[in-house]
Every structure is written in C-alpha cells, then in structure tokens.
Amino acid sequence: MxxxxxxxxxxxxxxxxxxxxxxxxxxxxxxxxxxxxFSNLQDFTADxxxxxxxxxxxxxxxxxxxxxxxxxxxxxxELVPPYSSKVLLKDTVLQQRLGNQGELQRIVLPPExxxxxxxxxxxxxxxxxxxxxxxxxDQFGTQTSVTIRPAKGGQLKELTVVLHDDGTVRKxxxxxxxxxxxxxxxxxxxxxxxxTEADFRLE
Amino acid sequence: xxxxxxxxxxxALLSGCATSTPRLDTSQVVPGRKVETLSxxxxxxxxxxxxxxxGRGFMVYRRPDQMRLIMLSPFGTTVMETGLxxxxxxxxxxSNGDAFQGKVRDLPAATGQRGLAMLQWVLASDPPPNAPxxxxxxxxxxxxxxxxxxxxxxxxxxxxxxSGEQVRxxxxxxxxxxxxxxxxxxxxSEGDRxxxxxxxxxxxxxxxxxxxxxxxxxxxxxxxxxxxxx
Numbered sequence: 001m002x003x004x005x006x007x008x009x010x011x012x013x014x015x016x017x018x019x020x021x022x023x024x025x026x027x028x029x030x031x032x033x034x035x036x037x038f039s040n041l042q043d044f045t046a047d048x049x050x051x052x053x054x055x056x057x058x059x060x061x062x063x064x065x066x067x068x069x070x071x072x073x074x075x076x077x078e079l080v081p082p083y084s085s086k087v088l089l090k091d092t093v094l095q096q097r098l099g100n101q102g103e104l105q106r107i108v109l110p111p112e113x114x115x116x117x118x119x120x121x122x123x124x125x126x127x128x129x130x131x132x133x134x135x136x137x138d139q140f141g142t143q144t145s146v147t148i149r150p151a152k153g154g155q156l157k158e159l160t161v162v163l164h165d166d167g168t169v170r171k172x173x174x175x176x177x178x179x180x181x182x183x184x185x186x187x188x189x190x191x192x193x194x195x196t197e198a199d200f201r202l203e
Numbered sequence: 204x205x206x207x208x209x210x211x212x213x214x215a216l217l218s219g220c221a222t223s224t225p226r227l228d229t230s231q232v233v234p235g236r237k238v239e240t241l242s243x244x245x246x247x248x249x250x251x252x253x254x255x256x257x258g259r260g261f262m263v264y265r266r267p268d269q270m271r272l273i274m275l276s277p278f279g280t281t282v283m284e285t286g287l288x289x290x291x292x293x294x295x296x297x298s299n300g301d302a303f304q305g306k307v308r309d310l311p312a313a314t315g316q317r318g319l320a321m322l323q324w325v326l327a328s329d330p331p332p333n334a335p336x337x338x339x340x341x342x343x344x345x346x347x348x349x350x351x352x353x354x355x356x357x358x359x360x361x362x363x364x365x366s367g368e369q370v371r372x373x374x375x376x377x378x379x380x381x382x383x384x385x386x387x388x389x390x391x392s393e394g395d396r397x398x399x400x401x402x403x404x405x406x407x408x409x410x411x412x413x414x415x416x417x418x419x420x421x422x423x424x425x426x427x428x429x430x431x432x433x
Contacts (some may be wrong), residue, residue, distance in 0.1 A: 026374055041379045050279055052275065054261050055275065055413075055414070055418070056242070056261060056262075056263050056271055056414045057242070057244070057409075058321055059262065063243060077277060082402060082403070083244070083402070084258060085259065085277065087277040092278075096277055096301070096360060098246055098248070098257050098258070098259060099246065101250065102246075103248065103255055103257065105255055105256065105257050143344070154300070155280065155281070155297040155300070156280070156297050174278070174279060174280055174282060176280060176297065177297070177418075177420065177421050178281065178297065178418040178420070179279055179418070180273075180280075182279030182280065184278075184280070
C-alpha cells in the first residue's frame, strides 16, 4: 500500500512538473502570437487591477477598474475610488478626468502614437523582429508570455504580455529603465460583445 | 397640526445639514509634534496660462527642504519627476528622454513649473510658536523669507510671501498626532495654480536618502535654464 502511494505521489509530481514546463518560442513566433490575439478581436471588456511599484514607495499603489476596447481606435479606462479616474482615447485624442469633479483634460498625441496606427501595424503578419528589439516568448500550459525589450534609449526597459490560449490578455507588465514597474492584471475578459460608441464616453 | 409637522421635518432636516459639516476632532493631536517626513499618493492639478494639466502620482518630503514628486500617466508609467534638495531642482521627463538640473532661481518663469519648485514652502504648514488661534501673523521662515500667515481655530489656512506667492490649506486631518492639510492650493506670482490633494498619506516614517534622488540614467541632461514650456 505504501509503495503504491509513493508511486502515485511520484506520478503526480511528474505530471505537475510536465504541465508547468515552459516551451520556448522563437521571437517571430512570439510576436505572431501577440498579433493573432488582436487580429480576431473586434472589441473587449475586462476588469482591471493596476499595481504600481515605485522606487520611492514602500507599498504598492493598487488601483481597480474596468477597461473597454473597440477596433479600430477606441479605448476607455475607468478606475474606481480611492483613485477614481476616467480615460478615453480616440485614436490620437486622449481625454482624462481625475475624480468625479475634476476638470476634463485633453491631450493630442503625435500621429505615430495613435491607436489606429498601432492596430494597422498589428494587422500585418510578422516576418522579422524589428531592428534593435529583443523578444523572448514562452508557452506554459494554456498561457503564452511574450517579453519585448524595445530598442535602447526609450523609457520602457521591458514589456511583458501574458496571453491565454483564446487570445485574451491576462497580464501586462511595464518595467521602466528607472526601475519602476506597473502590473496590469485583467479578469472577466469578454471578447466581441458588440460595444458601441455609447460605451466610449466621458460623462 | 400639519404646519407643526412640516416645521418639525424642516427643523430635523436643517439640523441634519448643520451636523453634516465635518468637525475636526483634535483630541488626538500631540502638542509640539510636527511633520518631519511625509509620503503620500497625490492628485495634482496644474493650471498655467491656458493650460490645464492634472495627474496622479506619489511624493515624499523631508523637513526642511527635500522633496520628490513622481507624476504618472493613466497607464502607470512615469510622465514627470521633480526633485528638490535645498535650492537645487531636478526635473525629468522620461518619455522624452530629457532631464534638467540647476538652482531654482535659474528656472525660466514661462515654463509653468515655478509652482512645483515652491512645494517645499507649500508643505510647511505648522502654525508658528505662540501664534493666536485666529488672526494674521508675520514671520521669517526657515528659508529666510518673510511670510504672512492666516490662522483660524489654531490651523494655518493661508500663507503668502511678499513676492506674491500664496497657498491655501484645506481639509485638515489628524495623522499620527499631527494636523495635516489634505488639500493645498498654491498660486505663484506668475499666476500658475497648483492644487495638490494628498491620498493615504503617512507621516514621520523613515525615508532612505536615495528616495530623494531622481534617476537620470539614459536621459539627456540639460541646465535648468534651457527648460521650455512642457
């Protein structure tokens, strides 16, 4: 009985190890996984937890909220108290309201930073890694992790996207050169739910 | 009878209004205790000329003259950092890859950043020793500048400098035995306005020296006098 139990335990440990073992993808495969996850998408909504670890903070700043996205160029994010804010991005026009009574702020981004430009880029199959960029991609279980190190000189040191098999984004980690780190975790993600213009308004 | 009933409801409603005004309980205040260090989430709204900029961030302060403020984008990345050490100011804009350093007096007036350079003065909100509960007093502050202080019920509600800068303090709370204003409104002599709201502040905790250093690696460093309006 004891040896049977020992065999069972060993088998369980082995199975767990096999399941957790990561499979490396080539950099182009990794970028393609990212691209494909967006190509099958018209819109999505998700609950968001944003955690910010700053070098001057002993504790994490944890913010909760919801995001909405609709192709080709709409993005909305609403954070709940105590850090309440609303952000609406319509291609290159970013509007933000801090708190419920805060003034509406409007920022126009350069055309190359517009949402439609990003998604136009993502619509083309990836055949090579852009110059100066480093990409590492791993598959583990039902998830794929793609880590991108942009060309040297920018603010971001590293960006990691964790995707589920169904193409939904589970986690986004932004690491800045100064050492500060932001982790966004997405839950209750719903794809292609038919979001309309009414879902992208700042009240 | 109906009139009496209406009157009663009215009285009840009015008394409800009267008691809904928050009353500050100062029983936990420890006499003589001051803010030596402060670390807090912040909401900053800046108005300079026609421009309105607001954002959320985090700041640390150590008496008398060290301060660092980090402003974040809606997506959590750093938009701007301000570091003050005495009269030495560092401003960094990581997304542009630029940083500026120099003496506060070298900061060009039209940059809209003058208010940020005054945050050390803004954060010193203790009533002067022997100040009256209500009234106006004048004193020479820790930096040698002459200032006028307005007090109400023992709290500093307004300070102004002869050079035209003015700060108003609102929404006091008692933190670790110290009265701390949760909202600070500054108007610089050039008309720039900054409203700073503290979120979940902690006072008099230990802050390491490196917390006041703005990281400059990978950034192009310019003298402060070269700063243009952002």
